[in-house]
Amino acid sequence: MKMSFTLDGKSIPFKEGDTIMDAALNAGEYIPHLCHEPGFTPHGSCRLCLVSLDGRNISACTQPAVDGSVVESNTESINTIRRELVAMLFAEGVHICPVCEKSGSCKLQAVAYHVGLLTPRYTQFNPPGRLDASHPDMIIDFNRCILCELCVRASRDTDGKRVFSLSGRGIETSLVINSENGKLGDSLFEVTDKAAAICPVGAILPKHKGYELPIGERRYDISAIDDADLKSNRKSDE
Amino acid sequence: MHSATNMPRSDTENVIPFVDSLVLSTNKRADHLLQLLVEIQQQYSYVPGKAILRLANQLGLPASEIRGVIAFYSFLYPVPQGDYQIHFSDNIIDRMSGSEALIQNLRKRLGVSLAEPRADGRVTVSTTSCIGMADHAPAALVNGYPLTKLDPQRIDRIAELVDNSVPVTEWPSNLFHVSSNVHRCDLLLSDSFESGSALSQLFETGAQKLLEELTISGLRGRGGAGFQTAQKWKMCRDTDASERYVICNADEGEPGSFKDRFLLETNADALIEGITLCGLITGAQKGLIYLRSEYRYLKQHLEESLTRRRTEGLLGKSILAHDGADFDIEIHLGAGAYICGEESALIESLEGKRGIPRNRPPYPISEGYLGKPSVVNNVATFFVASWIATRGGDWFATRGTTESIGTKLFSISGDCQHPGIYEFPFGLTIRELLDACGATETRAVQVTGPAGNLVLEDSFDRRLCYEDLPAGGSFMIFNKSRSLLDVVQYFSDFFAHESCGFCTPCRVGTSLIRDLVNKAHHGNATRQDYEQLDIIAEVMNSSSRCGLGHTASRPIMQAMQQAPDLFTHQGEKR
Numbered sequence: 001m002k003m004s005f006t007l008d009g010k011s012i013p014f015k016e017g018d019t020i021m022d023a024a025l026n027a028g029e030y031i032p033h034l035c036h037e038p039g040f041t042p043h044g045s046c047r048l049c050l051v052s053l054d055g056r057n058i059s060a061c062t063q064p065a066v067d068g069s070v071v072e073s074n075t076e077s078i079n080t081i082r083r084e085l086v087a088m089l090f091a092e093g094v095h096i097c098p099v100c101e102k103s104g105s106c107k108l109q110a111v112a113y114h115v116g117l118l119t120p121r122y123t124q125f126n127p128p129g130r131l132d133a134s135h136p137d138m139i140i141d142f143n144r145c146i147l148c149e150l151c152v153r154a155s156r157d158t159d160g161k162r163v164f165s166l167s168g169r170g171i172e173t174s175l176v177i178n179s180e181n182g183k184l185g186d187s188l189f190e191v192t193d194k195a196a197a198i199c200p201v202g203a204i205l206p207k208h209k210g211y212e213l214p215i216g217e218r219r220y221d222i223s224a225i226d227d228a229d230l231k232s233n234r235k236s237d238e
Numbered sequence: 239m240h241s242a243t244n245m246p247r248s249d250t251e252n253v254i255p256f257v258d259s260l261v262l263s264t265n266k267r268a269d270h271l272l273q274l275l276v277e278i279q280q281q282y283s284y285v286p287g288k289a290i291l292r293l294a295n296q297l298g299l300p301a302s303e304i305r306g307v308i309a310f311y312s313f314l315y316p317v318p319q320g321d322y323q324i325h326f327s328d329n330i331i332d333r334m335s336g337s338e339a340l341i342q343n344l345r346k347r348l349g350v351s352l353a354e355p356r357a358d359g360r361v362t363v364s365t366t367s368c369i370g371m372a373d374h375a376p377a378a379l380v381n382g383y384p385l386t387k388l389d390p391q392r393i394d395r396i397a398e399l400v401d402n403s404v405p406v407t408e409w410p411s412n413l414f415h416v417s418s419n420v421h422r423c424d425l426l427l428s429d430s431f432e433s434g435s436a437l438s439q440l441f442e443t444g445a446q447k448l449l450e451e452l453t454i455s456g457l458r459g460r461g462g463a464g465f466q467t468a469q470k471w472k473m474c475r476d477t478d479a480s481e482r483y484v485i486c487n488a489d490e491g492e493p494g495s496f497k498d499r500f501l502l503e504t505n506a507d508a509l510i511e512g513i514t515l516c517g518l519i520t521g522a523q524k525g526l527i528y529l530r531s532e533y534r535y536l537k538q539h540l541e542e543s544l545t546r547r548r549t550e551g552l553l554g555k556s557i558l559a560h561d562g563a564d565f566d567i568e569i570h571l572g573a574g575a576y577i578c579g580e581e582s583a584l585i586e587s588l589e590g591k592r593g594i595p596r597n598r599p600p601y602p603i604s605e606g607y608l609g610k611p612s613v614v615n616n617v618a619t620f621f622v623a624s625w626i627a628t629r630g631g632d633w634f635a636t637r638g639t640t641e642s643i644g645t646k647l648f649s650i651s652g653d654c655q656h657p658g659i660y661e662f663p664f665g666l667t668i669r670e671l672l673d674a675c676g677a678t679e680t681r682a683v684q685v686t687g688p689a690g691n692l693v694l695e696d697s698f699d700r701r702l703c704y705e706d707l708p709a710g711g712s713f714m715i716f717n718k719s720r721s722l723l724d725v726v727q728y729f730s731d732f733f734a735h736e737s738c739g740f741c742t743p744c745r746v747g748t749s750l751i752r753d754l755v756n757k758a759h760h761g762n763a764t765r766q767d768y769e770q771l772d773i774i775a776e777v778m779n780s781s782s783r784c785g786l787g788h789t790a791s792r793p794i795m796q797a798m799q800q801a802p803d804l805f806t807h808q809g810e811k812r
């Protein structure tokens with residue numbers, strides 16, 4: 001039997017085990033997200049994929065699709081919440097878009113445009129600077145980390161290394177590295193790891209190259225995040 | 239006074255053999271990590287780096303993950319603490335009873351800064367969230383043992399004892415005195431529970447009949463959500479699985495609540511019998527009590543009750559000589575994190591991890607501890623269930639209202655003559671409760687802790703029951719000399735401190751609220767700040783992952799709605 005739900009009025013087919021996010025992306029419908037990446041264990045921390053399922057607010061990436069249900073995503077109230085969530089992430093970290101190597105291919109920046117966040121809304125937390133440049137090929141700026149745990153999942157589940165994990169509680173939560181002295185250079189991390197290529201923002205960056213692709217010609221400069229990410233999702237299916 | 243504590247601090251030279259023996263005693267189970275860390279912390283006053291590396295090696299865990307766990311829990315430290323670790327309870331009730339001046343006082347006497355060990359390593363003085371002694375405020379813990387009803391004389395005495403290096407076991411017992419403070423009894427507290435009576439009833443009438451009695455009794459969970467207990471047990475029993483667990487939630491992190499501490503201390507038998515009953519009814523073989531770190535001093539008492547019950551045939555193999563009726567209980571300690579009271583975070587913590595709530599569904603009832611169906615119930619829920627099994631559902635239903643059957647234990651604290659435990663039928667009004675405990679000139683009460691409801695004087699006719707004002711454990715009273723802004727500020731700090739940090743709205747939102755409330759408290763908040771508070775609250779309520787985020791904005795929002803006069807910009811005030 002074919003199963004489906006409606007997403008903002010459109011019928012979305014799904015198969016057993018699909019989450020709302022899986023089904024939506026497969027059907028070519030974009031639901032904003034930051035901590036989700038197809039193929040990785042669903043996480044549900046950024047909360048951007050908030051949707052209403054039969055009137056109940058849930059995260060689309062973790063919620064199994066329900067046959068015959070009504071899902072709303074692109075509503076004014078949900079979009080407002082998404083915009084505020086992105087604004088919170090901008091306030092929490094230090095995001096220096098104009099000079100960031102990731103500018104133009106950063107999901108946080110692209111999603112901010114998508115939800116219409118063009119100016120800061122909250123007082124900046126301004127955490128003290130924390131940088132790890134000990135690795136020969138990669139650098140980590142902890143203040144750009146949005147705690148999405150994609151690198152944690154990639155290193156653990158794909159690379160089989162468990163280089164990254166989260167430490168602490170509340171606003172003190174931070175990314176930590178598994179090595180004797182806690183430094184990246186001392187860990188098993190390699191530039192060829194899946195975890196080296198997964199960071200949605202400019203927290204984990206390659207060394208020795210800068211601005212190879214000029215700003216203006218980058219992924220989200222060329223097309224907005226909904227189109228760009230749906231396109232690459234289709235490609236990976238083929 | 240309770241049993242021995244470790245004084246003076248052991249040398250870390252033997253840390254490797256110490257860790258190895260601990261690891262061996264738990265069969266190298268990585269899911270026992272938190273329990274191991276708690277033991278190491280107790281032995282050394284912190285978790286030495288050497289211990290972390292050894293644990294990593296022995297349990298096959300990344301050292302960073304172990305450090306991450308240590309950093310999550312308030313009572314685990316990566317650096318040495320004093321031989322005497324003094325943690326002042328920092329509930330608003332403690333503050334109202336003068337704790338801040340006492341802390342100042344003791345620090346001066348001892349010459350120590352807040353939360354930093356003294357140079358000679360002898361003592362640390364710090365604060366912690368409510369330790370479940372609001373009827374004994376101001377209170378503190380020294381090496382895990384509660385110091386109650388502190389006053390300047392007691393502080394002097396404590397400073398002397400520390401200066402003279404008197405082991406905590408030899409401190410005068412009156413410093414540790416905890417009274418039951420029961421001021422009103424009804425069905426549950428007026429009689430003493432006959433140990434074994436509920437289990438005998440179970441074997442006499444069968445599980446089905448007992449579930450029916452529980453259904454008639456209308457018992458709803460006493461931990462906050464108010465889920466029907468009979469239904470929860472039935473669902474667990476009916477889930478297909480080879481193993482099941484029963485978990486007793488003794489985390490009692492709600493500031494101002496102490497009913498669970500009272501029950502653990504004075505009614506352990508009825509509580510343990512309730513857990514056992516649930517195990518036998520659902521077909522679970524193992525029960526776990528998750529005991530908050532602040533109640534560590536009760537562990538020995540509970541262990542003794544468990545041991546006695548084993549010898550009496552009420553626990554362990556073939557309970558009451560019934561073949562196959564096997565069920566046993568183990569105690570796990572928490573390590574200081576309010577979020578671990580949330581049932582799925584509690585299960586993560588039981589599995590030795592940071593207490594991050596899980597995605598739900600699946601609910602614990604289908605996939606809980608170690609992925610197996612698990613019933614999680616509050617201490618008071620198990621306690622009441624034992625009584626219902628013994629006396630029947632109709633007996634309980636002689637009290638209360640249609641939706642809120644029976645009686646309920648209230649933990650009453652703050653501005654009243656007789657703080658303590660009150661058992662009342664559901665449905666009484668706030669005013670009746672205030673009269674019972676001798677509260678006068680009351681400005682406001684906070685029902686069910688920071689995540690509950692603020693009720694001002696004009697609403698004291700509201701009734702405490704699910705139909706009107708759901709009542710959890712705690713009931714804190716503020717008289718007319720108190721500033722509501724102090725209360726709101728305290729609650730906002732509490733949530734910012736206790737957010738687990740997993741999801742964006744709560745991690746960032748609780749800090750934003752804390753800062754804006756602080757600004758309002760100083761009279762500097764602008765209209766724009768109040769508008770931001772509205773938005774932040776909306777974002778947190780609708781997008782947070784768990785109950786903490788859903789409720790963390792309540793104190794400020796309710797105060798703004800009910801007492802708008804408090805929230806005008808000073809420049810705008812006449």
Ligand SMILES: Cc1cc2nc3c(=O)[nH]c(=O)nc-3n(C[C@H](O)[C@H](O)[C@H](O)COP(=O)(O)O)c2cc1C
Nearest residue numbers: 459460461487489490491579580581615616619785
């Ligand atoms: C942030 C948070 C903290 C909680 N703390 C406690 C607690 O300390 N004790 C408790 O029994 N339940 C607590 N709960 C409720 C539990 O998640 C769960 O509903 C309860 O233990 C179930 O038992 P019951 O049905 O007997 O009430 C908390 C819930 C949340 C969201």
Ligand code: SF4
Nearest residue numbers: 145146148149151199
């Ligand atoms: S470093 Fe990047 S991938 Fe890793 S948690 Fe932070 S933002 Fe996510």
Ligand code: SF4
Nearest residue numbers: 738740741744784787
């Ligand atoms: S709402 Fe708060 S406590 Fe709950 S998961 Fe999110 S950050 Fe953690």
